[in-house]
Amino acid sequence: MWNLFQPKASRSRGRRRGDQIWLFLLFLGVVGYLVWDAYLRPIPPVYKASGGLELYFAPEQGRAAKGRLIGLIGAAQNRIEVAALELEDREIGQALVQAAARGVRVRMLNDSDYRRETHESLGVSSSSPARCETLQRIQVCYDSRPNALMHHKFVVVDDLGVWTGSTNLTWNAFERNNENSLWLPVPGLVQVYRAEFEALFAGQENGLGRSARFQIGSTLGAVYFSPAGGQKARNAILELLGRAQREIWVAAYVLTDTRIVEALVKAHRRGVQVRVVIDARNLSNSRDETLKQASIDVRKDGNPYTMHHKIIVVDGEWVITGSYNFTNSGFGRNNENLLILRDSTLAQRYKREVEAVWRAGTRL
Structure with missing residues (x-):
């Protein structure tokens, strides 16, 4: 009531100060909630498992990885x-056919550019132009978007876990390429990946985009899906790069996202080793020149x-x-899944892999 006796100008300034305080408190509350939701909730x-995470690097462990996947199937x-x-591996194809023959419900979603490879891997002949078809008791649907890729590489097995990573289900991927594959035995992740699959399979081709946090032993993780949740995935990458203090290692099949390139340059300028x-095949499409101009050690x-690979390791x-490729399509158009994992032991394994690939490369 005392402000009734103050001059009007003074009361106006007081109200403005009060509004500013409330806005500041509101801002703190929003930031606090976001931090709690992202890190402390x-x-x-159901999103926890005591252990069982498996990691394979191809080509050195490619045969072991494929054998493990076939065993899970x-x-x-x-x-x-x-x-x-794409499915372009007859061993994996026949494992799926055998599973379907013994009564397992097998469903598969591929990009429409790879119908022929799917048919060959399943041992069938088909000229159907339909979005979905049944092949060897396997229900197969194809993504129909003309300017986007159904770029996932995941397999969900019963309620046991999720197989995912960079590895396409092809002979080359396991035998020749640098790839990484993960087995994540978490029931909650099964639910999240399966929900994304159900939406895509039903024709909701941008997916659901629901993110989730999980834990396997000492490994903390988060999963994101593009394109519906692509911006959230990209922001998570940029936030982590922005918090880097010591070192960043990157192994990228392609690198065209200017925001990620800018974040790497900024990290380098504040003293982070990048x-x-x-x-090598994608240098013409990537932004390696920007990195070189910033004196970042970049190699083909x-x-x-x-x-x-689509790997970034931060601070060990x-x-x-x-x-998820580090491109605009990676977050804006293609179907992708992105994992962010926190575990120093796991990070050291990834760092050794990226460093070995980097050292075997040629400086640009």
Whole structure:
């Protein structure tokens, strides 16, 4: 009531100060909630597993990785969902056919550019132009968008876990290319990936884009889906790069996202050691010149086939991986899944892989 006796100008200034304080408190509340939601919110038990994470690097461990995937398919009892850019491996194809023959419900989503490879891998002949068809008791649908890729590489097995990473389901991917594959045995992740698959399979071709946090042993993780959740995925990458303090290692099949390139340059300028290796075939499409102009040590890879990684390792503690290429299409058009993992032991394994690829490359 005392402000009634103040001059009007004074009361106006007081109200403005009060409004500013309330806006500031509101801002703090919003930021606090976002931090809590992203990092401090308890992870529900269904998104936790005591252990069992598996990591494979091809080509050195490519045969072991494919053998493990075929074993998982062979052990399935109820259902398998496959979302893969392409299926061009007859061993994996026949494992899926055998699973379907013994009564497992097998469904698969591929990019429409790879119908022929799917038919050959499943041992069938078909000229159907339909979006969906049944092949060897397997329900197969194809993405129909003309300017985007169904770029996932994941397999969901029963309620046991999710197989994902950079590795296409092709012979070359396991035998020749630089790739990484993960087995994530978390029931909650099964639910998240399966929900994304169900939407895509039903024709909702941008997906759901629901992110989720999870934990496997000491490994903390988050998963994001593009394009519906692509901006959130991209922001998570940029935030992590913005917090880097010591070092960033990048192995990129292609690198065209200017925001990510800018974040790498800014990190380098504030004293973070940044090292980048890019697939030699994609240099003409990537922004390696911007990195070189900033005096960042960037190399083209030395694999005569394909360096297909999409890996960033930050400060020996954080790993970014998945099917997500570091491009505008990666967050804006294509179907992708991005994983951000926090575990120093796991990060060191990824760092050794990226460093080996980087050292085998040629400085630009």
